[in-house]
Amino acid sequence: MSTVAARIPDHPRTLAEKVWDDHVVVKGEDGRPDLIYIDLHLVHEVTSPQAFDGLRAEGRPVRRLDLTIATEDHNTPTLAIDQPIADLTSRTQIETLRRNAAEFGVRLHSLGDKEQGIVHVVGPQLGLTMPGVTVVCGDSHTSTHGAFGAMAFGIGTSEVEHVLATQTLPLKPFKTMAITVEGELKPGVTAKDIILAVIAKIGTNGGQGYVLEFRGSAIRALSMEGRMTICNMSIEAGARAGMVAPDETTFAYLKGRPHAPEGQDWEDAVAYWRTLPTDEGAVFDAEVFVAADTLEPFVTWGTNPGQGVSLSDVVPAPEDFEDPNEQTAARRALEYMDLVPGTPLKDVPVDAVFMGSCTNSRIEDLRAFASIVQGRTKADGVRVMVVPGSARVRLEAEAEGLDKVFVDFGAEWRFAGCSMCLGMNPDQLAPGERCASTSNRNFEGRQGKGGRTHLVSPLVAAATAVLGRLASPSDLPAHTAVEA
Amino acid sequence: MEKFTTHTGVVAPLTRSAVDTDQIIPAVYLKRVTKTGFEDALFASWRQDPEFVLNQPAYRDASILVAGPDFGTGSSREHAVWALRDYGFRVVLSPRFADIFRGNAGKQGLVTGVISESDTEKVWAIIAAQPGIEMTVDLEARTAQIGDLRLTFEIDDYTGWRLLEGLDDIGLTLRDEAAIAQFEARRETWRPRTLPVR
Numbered sequence: 273m274s275t276v277a278a279r280i281p282d283h284p285r286t287l288a289e290k291v292w293d294d295h296v297v298v299k300g301e302d303g304r305p306d307l308i309y310i311d312l313h314l315v316h317e318v319t320s321p322q323a324f325d326g327l328r329a330e331g332r333p334v335r336r337l338d339l340t341i342a343t344e345d346h347n348t349p350t351l352a353i354d355q356p357i358a359d360l361t362s363r364t365q366i367e368t369l370r371r372n373a374a375e376f377g378v379r380l381h382s383l384g385d386k387e388q389g390i391v392h393v394v395g396p397q398l399g400l401t402m403p404g405v406t407v408v409c410g411d412s413h414t415s416t417h418g419a420f421g422a423m424a425f426g427i428g429t430s431e432v433e434h435v436l437a438t439q440t441l442p443l444k445p446f447k448t449m450a451i452t453v454e455g456e457l458k459p460g461v462t463a464k465d466i467i468l469a470v471i472a473k474i475g476t477n478g479g480q481g482y483v484l485e486f487r488g489s490a491i492r493a494l495s496m497e498g499r500m501t502i503c504n505m506s507i508e509a510g511a512r513a514g515m516v517a518p519d520e521t522t523f524a525y526l527k528g529r530p531h532a533p534e535g536q537d538w539e540d541a542v543a544y545w546r547t548l549p550t551d552e553g554a555v556f557d558a559e560v561f562v563a564a565d566t567l568e569p570f571v572t573w574g575t576n577p578g579q580g581v582s583l584s585d586v587v588p589a590p591e592d593f594e595d596p597n598e599q600t601a602a603r604r605a606l607e608y609m610d611l612v613p614g615t616p617l618k619d620v621p622v623d624a625v626f627m628g629s630c631t632n633s634r635i636e637d638l639r640a641f642a643s644i645v646q647g648r649t650k651a652d653g654v655r656v657m658v659v660p661g662s663a664r665v666r667l668e669a670e671a672e673g674l675d676k677v678f679v680d681f682g683a684e685w686r687f688a689g690c691s692m693c694l695g696m697n698p699d700q701l702a703p704g705e706r707c708a709s710t711s712n713r714n715f716e717g718r719q720g721k722g723g724r725t726h727l728v729s730p731l732v733a734a735a736t737a738v739l740g741r742l743a744s745p746s747d748l749p750a751h752t753a754v755e756a
Numbered sequence: 757m758e759k760f761t762t763h764t765g766v767v768a769p770l771t772r773s774a775v776d777t778d779q780i781i782p783a784v785y786l787k788r789v790t791k792t793g794f795e796d797a798l799f800a801s802w803r804q805d806p807e808f809v810l811n812q813p814a815y816r817d818a819s820i821l822v823a824g825p826d827f828g829t830g831s832s833r834e835h836a837v838w839a840l841r842d843y844g845f846r847v848v849l850s851p852r853f854a855d856i857f858r859g860n861a862g863k864q865g866l867v868t869g870v871i872s873e874s875d876t877e878k879v880w881a882i883i884a885a886q887p888g889i890e891m892t893v894d895l896e897a898r899t900a901q902i903g904d905l906r907l908t909f910e911i912d913d914y915t916g917w918r919l920l921e922g923l924d925d926i927g928l929t930l931r932d933e934a935a936i937a938q939f940e941a942r943r944e945t946w947r948p949r950t951l952p953v954r
């Protein structure tokens with residue numbers, strides 16, 4: 273049982289340890305896991321059907337409907353959303369979620385609803401994601417919510433059922449890793465470039481078993497959107513979760529959102545949130561340092577998010593890697609990506625540009641993209657898709673006239689969803705097509721069978737859409753629009 | 757989860773080793789949205805062969821499976837256990853199980869008992885002489901009786917206890933219901949609530 277002593281420990285603690293300690297329902301003894309309370313459970317159509325089925329089989333209710341929220345995102349089309357979904361499997365998953373939500377009483381935002389969208393965009397925008405809480409979802413990119421100083425991680429279907437039934441999870445504590453990014457970013461370098469560089473540095477397994485805490489002046493200077501981009505991709509370094517300590521930026525983002533605390537609750541919450549940052553003298557299990565001013569716009573050349581380099585570099589050769597496993601991986605990746613070592617990345621032409629996904633589809637991301645494409649025309653033959661992360665982001669963008677900027681540029685302006693982040697809905701690459709994508713995974717076939725993905729920031733995606741080859745905004749001829 | 761004490765049922769021989777989860781349930785069945793109703797998917801490709809053991813009338817109602825070593829290797833799909841359970845299996849005995857499969861089985865009330873290779877051969881021989889013979893499995897005593905043969909099996913104490921008590925992970929956690937309720941009673945009011953809709 274969590275005792276007062278456990279809540280007022282005498283040693284300096286990290287942010288992650290504080291959030292953990294405050295959620296221990298039963299302390300695990302003799303190597304048993306701790307029982308951890310879950311403050312917020314996000315649900316979507318892909319990983320929930322069997323969990324609801326399990327509840328039904330045992331005659332169990334959802335314990336806390338008021339801590340549970342569902343949305344449709346992975347399977348949803350982003351055009352003609354008022355039509356029945358053509359793909360049968362997709363339609364069944366969506367209809368199953370609707371039935372389950374109705375039967376159990378779970379709040380659901382369906383396609384067409386103004387709060388519908390990618391689960392990791394919806395939580396923060398409603399003000400449900402906040403500092404010092406635990407958030408889970410049957411989706412690995414739940415790490416996104418750590419940007420608020422929440423402990424947020426993806427879970428499997430059995431665990432989804434466990435949380436629905438008990439609002440808790442038996443868990444063993446994670447290790448902690450500090451990733452300190454100090455200094456100022458150069459113009460045109462963004463949060464996406466920071467995280468791609470970090471993953472390239474520590475590898476796709478470097479974070480295994482850890483909660484990463486992103487710290488340092490460059491992180492403090494980021495907006496909430498930028499912090500979410502970074503935490504979103506922590507999972508791509510193999511980490512269980514990513515976190516950023518809450519500060520004035522966090523509080524300002526939250527204040528006034530539909531489900532943010534109000535009145536005395538707000539005062540109490542902020543007072544508590546201010547106690548969360550890692551104590552002076554707290555010890556991390558591992559530490560990594562990155563100098564922000566050395567970073568450049570980043571791009572992946574391979575088929576995992578760790579295979580990335582600066583955009584001004586060339587495609588590496590397998591022999592450039594010391595580790596024989598990495599050499600093999602590089603050889604396979606180059607073949608799949610159809611790239612020749614030594615080719616400047618800026619010479620690589622693309623067929624498509626995808627601006628979207630839970631990594632980069634918030635209003636700020638769309639503004640950044642718009643700031644580059646405004647007043648320009650997309651390159652001939654390049655297909656450009658702009659997909660807002662949520663219906664609300666779509667409305668916000670339209671209110672600002674961004675939709676017009678995109679359409680004038682020659683891009684397709686879509687409805688909200690995961691879209692071309694993964695080949696589960698109609699938005700897919702054709703075999704052999706090459707795409708500059710603001711999403712988070714460049715695995716073989718991720719954006720469609722045989723499709724080739726280069727992960728980039730919204731600014732690089734925009735410049736690439738203008739020139740038809742991988743490019744950064746500084747490669748564009750002078751332009752009169754105001755930069756964001 | 758139902759408590760498991762003893763179980764008597766027809767025992768089927770699966771005289772193969774390294775039966776991986778792709779054989780237990782092929783990937784095409786993973787697109788389903790239910791956690792039950794996988795009985796038709798069990799050993800789906802093998803069952804196309806009329807000679808396959810489960811297609812023989814003597815074993816159609818089998819609830820105990822005795823398989824060769826390394827049962828349940830490969831993909832971690834929980835569906836493999838669901839398929840065995842839905843078909844009606846309560847017990848699988850084998851000289852060796854893949855770890856993840858055993859873990860998944862324990863969560864779903866399927867007993868996985870480890871027996872010696874020589875006992876496996878003996879059981880197969882008894883079944884061959886008397887197709888459709890029943891076996892009685894006693895979880896508390898960790899024994900199985902078939903004809904005159906009494907054999908012992910192993911299962912780890914924690915899993916054995918959970919199965920005897922009929923506790924799945926959720927059932928176990930619900931034993932701490934009082935602690936959960938107490939925790940909830942002192943949760944701060946500023947913490948997120950999805951309802952009422954705002």
Ligand code: SF4
Pocket residue numbers: 345346390391392411413629630631689690691693694711712
């Ligand atoms: S946008 Fe992509 S990464 Fe994010 S939840 Fe959807 S499929 Fe997963």
